[in-house]
Amino acid sequence: MSDEPGNHPVDGHDLEAFRTEVRKFLDQVRELTSHASGRSPLEQRRAYLAARFDAGLGAIDYPVADGGRGLDRRYVEAFRTEAASRDFDLHASGFGIGIGMCLPTIRDHGSDDLRRRFLRSGLRGDEVWCQLYSEPGAGSDLAGLTTRAVRDGDEWVVTGQKVWTTGATDADFGILLARTDWDVPKHAGISMLVLPMRQPGVEVRPLNQMTGVAHFNEVFMDGARVPYDWVIGEEGNGWRMAVALLAHERSSIGAGGGRQPIPTERIIALARSAGMTADPLVRQDLARLTTGTRIIQWLNLRQGIHPSIPKLWRSRQGCHAAQVASGLAFPGGAAWLGDPIGTTEPGDFLGADGSHWAYGICDSTAHSLGGGTDEVQKNTLGERILGLPREPTPDRGLPFSQVPRNN
Ligand SMILES: Cc1cc2nc3c(=O)[nH]c(=O)nc-3n(C[C@H](O)[C@H](O)[C@H](O)COP(=O)(O)OP(=O)(O)OC[C@H]3O[C@@H](n4cnc5c(N)ncnc54)[C@H](O)[C@@H]3O)c2cc1C
Incomplete structure (x- = not known):
């Protein structure tokens, strides 16, 4: 089967035939994910993802136009259970943030150019992604973020600090939330950008955890550059994009990613x-x-x-x-x-x-x-599903530049 996006047909698969196809594929690629291959764990997963994409199984529920199979969640779940029953590392640790969160957001909200530039390479594991959301002063209150992006000709110039950034040491690109307008209420002045990580204006400092593993990092941006049209959604529409990505993150975590x-x-x-x-x-x-x-x-x-x-x-x-x-x-x-x-x-x-x-x-x-956090998930369910009263938001309607803050 060709590995060009858009060439995987939507076939009239029934689930059993699909399972058989998956089992055959998993048998074929077993050695790619084995320690005996001599590759580093990241390279093993990269080889596995490339083989999976090229076999038409890397984007099961993506539209055909974006390189996918156009099948529904039952097929995604069938793949997952087949892989899990063979003890496969289907979470593709190191690539989960790209595949589970960033790429679906680009698929759903990115321009044609962004979709062409990033989907195929990300799904094949050619590029690693990280998520640049949390800041020292903005975790649960994410909309209080203060990383700044200012337009300079054909580029954005980004200054600020992120923290807890999983996998930033390996990442080629990050999905970045930055404030592009300080004179509107806090949720309205945010844009979502694609930040190239490997550039002089980006410094990644690993943080050791009590497990001993440096799973996440601090990321400092000082004059980092982003092409002006690498905005997902529209300028100032970043909060809606942020929520869309978080929904992918939560389903990906719930479904077994990470x-x-x-x-x-x-x-x-x-x-x-x-x-x-x-x-x-x-x-x-x-x-x-x-x-x-x-x-x-x-x-x-x-x-x-x-x-x-x-x-x-x-x-x-x-x-x-x-x-x-x-x-x-x-x-x-x-x-x-x-x-x-x-x-x-x-x-x-x-x-x-x-x-x-x-x-x-x-x-x-x-x-x-x-x-x-669990508390934040419960707040969300309380407000959105159970219809409980919203949390008080004293800064609602206030331009962000006038919101009291410590930094
Ligand atoms: C393993 C791991 C990986 C992560 N990876 C990333 C990543 O890749 N990229 C990224 O951007 N971030 C990442 N994060 C950050 C994560 O999203 C934040 O830790 C989380 O959103 C909480 O923010 P905070 O740590 O600033 O805690 P705070 O927001 O300061 O919360 C502190 C405590 O107060 C509670 N609290 C806060 N507000 C409320 C409220 N309104 N109602 C009730 N309770 C509340 C919280 O539940 C928590 O118990 C990661 C975190 C972990 C642990």
């Missing part, structure tokens, strides 16, 4: 090896984890579900799994084997050999923060 809860099967194996499977409280925990896994799968099959729902379930599952694992592994759960300090690759510190649980337990604290 950080993984410690898998339930591993915890069951741990309970067996600890001789605890007859304990009624342990059985109850294992049943809850098994049910949670199943509920998340089912939620992902629902069309039109609010993305905060699966996101919250994943967060709950991640935290509960870590709690159960730490109880079962105690005192060995505190043992710290290997030394990932300063690396950007978690590798398999999850206790594949049943001995090293500390990484997964420490890492689990991030489930309830990344992609928006």
